[in-house]
Amino acid sequence: MTTNRVPVVDGMFAETADGARLLGSKCAGCGAPYFPKSAVCHNPRCREKRIEPASFGPRGTLWSFAVQHYAPPAPVKYDEPFKPYALGLVDLRDGLRVLGRLQVDKLENLKIGMDVELIVARLCADKDGNEVTTWMFKPL
């Protein structure tokens, strides 16, 4: 039996030969980044509003983090039994500030300002035994 990898939500991230990327959009007029992708530029001072597809990542800096200690209610997904996990807010080099899970061996090693890399990794298994994936950040 082979295990399929399925994204938690379609079309939000990709694995390329060059590392993981978040799939969003960017305004060619003002440079504002959007994730997930946006149909229009939301910058009220942008007069051009030229939205183009854009991908973001993989390098960034950890702006802050938290460690989730209790099992949150649905629709949050995790493998049983619940284990505390870390999540963070990351400033990517390309101007996007984005939330994501943090993949770390030791939670106590997390430090604000540390360099992190975008990855696609296992979130949990679904009921059919598929591996559900999402984007995460891994300390470099």
Added chain:
Amino acid sequence: MREVAVLGVGMHPWGKFENKSVTDLCRDAVEAALKDAGVEWPDIQAVAAASSRFSGGKGWGLNGNDIVEEMGPTGVPVYNLSAGCAAGGNAFNIGYSLVAGGLYDIVLVMGGEKMPKGFIQMSGLEETTDPEYLRQVCVGMPGPAFWALLCQRRIAEHGTTERQLAQIAVKAHKNGALNPNARFRQEFTVEDVLNSRVVSWPLRLYEICPVSDGAAAAVLCSAEVARRYTTSPVWVASSTVATAQFDDGVPRGLATVVPPGLTYHSEAATAVKKAFEGAGVGPRDLSFVELQENTVYYELAFPEEWGLCQPGEAEHLVESGETLPTGKLPINPSGGFLCFGEATTAMGVWQVYEMTEQLRGQAGARQVPNAKVALGQTLGLGSNATAVILKR
């Protein structure tokens, strides 16, 4: 714009009430507010009600209509306002505007909520176009984890200690223990708080507000009407509503732009700034503040973001007891969200009740000495914020 007075306030105590509907809670609050004001139900010329998120309102947030049916249909116009957890403040602003603009002379403002158990689930929508759904399903980030993340950043910037965070909860319960309408009235020690379980590091259970059922109401009127009923009304110095700036550094969905500077909670900062301008007062004029502390973190962040103290000073104010009712910057003398629990859409009206009691000098053992000017503030989903300044 006309001057507007808070003529009467009423509240149903906060708690969990299995056998009462949200309309039962609201009726109690409205009847109390009418009695306090000295007016009768048919005197009410308009109703501005917070739309409940979780209860009543015929599933459409028609909670103002529910209370009109309950009190007796008089043909009165009803405005149901939805603004997440800022709905109560939003309803107050509309009630205020209707009187200030001269459309009506006596207006009822109310908010009530019955909350489901557990921490607040923001959306409930299971759509991949809903940012809150994506946050939960892709990242696994419930509300307390987001507050924890903001708090962790503050710790890195200002060296906030676990003890200082706990002291804020201790202060809240010291006040709440003296408030007969509060749900959680026991006092805690710093050790009690530090021994409560970690919910989302660095925040512990006693440092995060629970959810409650509750309802509050206020009767607002013109100065001319107020003079007929009382010689010492509480005045609305200003009431404001705001939403966030584009370059706010706090993402409302999954992401935002890396902001050019330090801009957090810009909706709250804007609402408060406009409230100061509208009232013609500044931070130094405030006798006390009732702010939305979903977690202790906000009692450190908000006062600085609003210019009530210097950056990095908030921890010191807490440690030295300056945020107690007797201090130089009393914060949440009511006991706050920590001791009442958040009845989301009712909180903005509840704050007006608490502020009015203080300004009348009727707050008993938790009274802020010689309270003259007070600021209230709410923050809600959708980047909604409100502020109100009351004075005597």
